[in-house]
Amino acid sequence: MGNSVSTTGIVSGRKDKQALAESFKDLHAPLSDHEALVASDRCYFCHDAPCVTACPTSIDIPLFIRQIGTGTPEASAKTIFEQNILGGMCARVCPTETLCEQVCVREVAEGKPVEIGRLQRYATDRLMAAGTHPFERAAPTGKTVGIVGAGPAGLACAHKLAVLGHDVTIYEARKKGGGLNEFGIAAYKSVDDFAQKELDWLLSVGGITIEYGKTVGADISLASLQAEYDAVFFGMGLAGVNALGCEGEELEAVINAVDFISDIRQAADLSQLAVGRHVVVIGGGMTAVDVAVQSKLLGAQDVALVYRRDKDSMSASVFEQDLATSKGVRIIYNAQPVRVLSEGSALSVEFAYTETKGGKLTKTGETFCLAADQVFKAIGQSLTGAPEALSLQGGKIMVDENGRTTVPKVWAGGDCATGGDDLTVTAVAEGRDAAIDIHTTLLG
Template sequence: MKDNAYTAGIIPGRLSPEDYAENFSDLHPRLDDHEALVAADRCYFCHDAPCITACPTDIDIPLFIRQIATGTPEAAARTILSQNIMGGMCARVCPTETLCEEVCVREVAEGKPVLIGQLQRYATDTLMDAGVHPFTRAASTGKRIAVVGAGPAGLSCAHRLAMHGHDVTLFDARAKPGGLNEYGIASYKTVDDFAQREVEWLLQIGGITLETDKTLGLDVSLESLQSGFDAVFLGIGLGGVNALGLDGDDMDGLHDAVDFIANLRQTSDVATLPIGRDVVVIGGGMTAVDAAVQAKLLGALNVTLVYRRGRDRMNASVFEQDLAASKGVRIITNATPRAVIGNGAVREIEFEYTDDDLAPTGQTFRLAADQVFRAIGQSLTGGSLPALDGRKIAVSSAGRTSISGIWAGGDCAAGGDDLTVTAVAEGRDAAMDIHATLTGAT
């Protein structure tokens, strides 16, 4: 008999090809022209609009929606991309329900915001599908800048610097650029290799030399960058993964959720990916939800997401929680893992209920688990970095670090909220500060 959801163990091919295709298709397909016009017509063109304030990159949302409504989505895309060069990816992955759409006055009035995220995607896709890169590079300044990390922060920074005429060398530890856009986001949010297409489109600005498979501290040193370039921007993200700190953490069947997600994104055929029958995901952020949902979409029978605090403390938005629930993921809150049970390979995992202050209650339960994903946070890796603020690189305004000539932004920098859109904003703003510092421009 063919393998299916009930087959025990960690195996590939639980589903039919049709189910795999359906499960990993676009979560929100692009609006067609008519849908976009209907959606755009709902915007009130608010004064000093709350949606702009809520956007970490300050996109002029009412203006771009009006440009869509008047039949010029290309102009709308320029409005978006001039503030956020990764407006295409952000349109796909931004938790709009906690940003622009949360404060849309039509959310206030009717509980139904204007579909800002989907309209943004409509506009940016229109321009990018036409192969148009709407910005031109200024005359060369002769200044050379090293950008470390080709994720959202680094790409944003590199693009803005290149636009101003600087020569950028963009280093990344991985084989492909894109950072979490390429390796860390659920497949159904960015189908058709969009992350790579966006990077290729972004690099059309010119003046950016991409060097992949270059890890800071191994292949290049911060000191060499400082001496070889006029400025350095660190957008290195969080390379490390937190451990459970339990005996048995190294048992077979335990994985880091980020690796699971990265594998999913890099595979050419999801049917070849093994998945357990009884999957447990530990954590409460976007990574945990992405892992849990995709485990379910790969055909796992039981997927349980366990978070140590209450639902209101989960970093995953309500939309993400609802998405997980709609796919059949069970969410258990106020429970902390206590023991990994198994003989070489995990078989069960024991949790203890904890109160809102994480104090133990003495009540325990066990979940069957042939596969466990850890999604309890990532950490900064690498030595001889600028001074830290807590566990991240300390930055002052516009990403200046403790070391003159070195800026930082994105997940590796303190103070942000670990969102793609925030990383883009920080990269952009650091670029403007670097530009001002190197040229005296204000």
């Protein structure tokens, strides 16, 4: 069955605090003033720039870069925030290598794009550090909107509605806002409690109230929201975790990756967070990479990330895959879990090799085992708690191009709705666009 290791290998303190601080430092250091000017000078300021089309929020990228180059980073930041109020976080977590920077003319011609993401962070950080907000609320409309979820979609929707003059109340199940930005991304992508600082800055526009610890079903219902508000928006994200569907996944050492990432993000002292010596991560997306890399940074001796298809099919970008391997993570392609084996206090995972024939994934008949004392499931999340009145499609709330659900005056967006792609920037776009449609409908 292969070698097994004891589950007592899950311990804390594999690295001291100084080593952990170095391991979890900012993934991309912020640009200095001089570096920003040099980076902005590489932009061709293309007419019909492909980078703008590639951005889900359609930020005018050539304009904001030109504004940095002319020494007006605050104006640059406003250009960004007009389209993406969470532009600061998106500058940190967006897979720019597969979006705006991938289609940059410099990338196509020279293999080195303009550093759009870092320039966006430079501009937004400058304005936010000044403690000012670039927008003011319009005259009150007298209309109220209830929003479920204080994640990227809900916050973007709330901010746009507040600026347009509506009063907004957000209901958030957790005790902190931010959603994915606060709980679901690697700690080295968002340092210095940035998610909460951005949340506080966003709320400073006024007109938005957040009620924490309020869950759909237990504390609030669609009917109660409809009775109290002129419109309702669901941006509740995906709280469920997909099952492996194999024997042994109920074992204690088999852990949801999203929960572990949340534990890392909320830990006051990373040296107190326990991690295995031998870690196996099952999945192929950003979450799988984030948990694999952070396990290694916490001091795991051996981390294997196992994905059922080939490298090109992996939803995590090549940059993310290269980041993982650069940190010592071993990526195994074309293998899927068969069962998690427990032999006394020892654990191992049996995998079957796979191949794709005629577009269909099949097992080759060969198997192998990986020793493990900690196994992370990172094969996607699922919707839970959606009101029964809302129609679902593919396990998500069904919406049209404006974010309207099948229930009148109820909208949805972000990961919980059809059309989302599990990216912060897409959730922001959907929340913003739904807000505009809500505004038009309420004043129609």
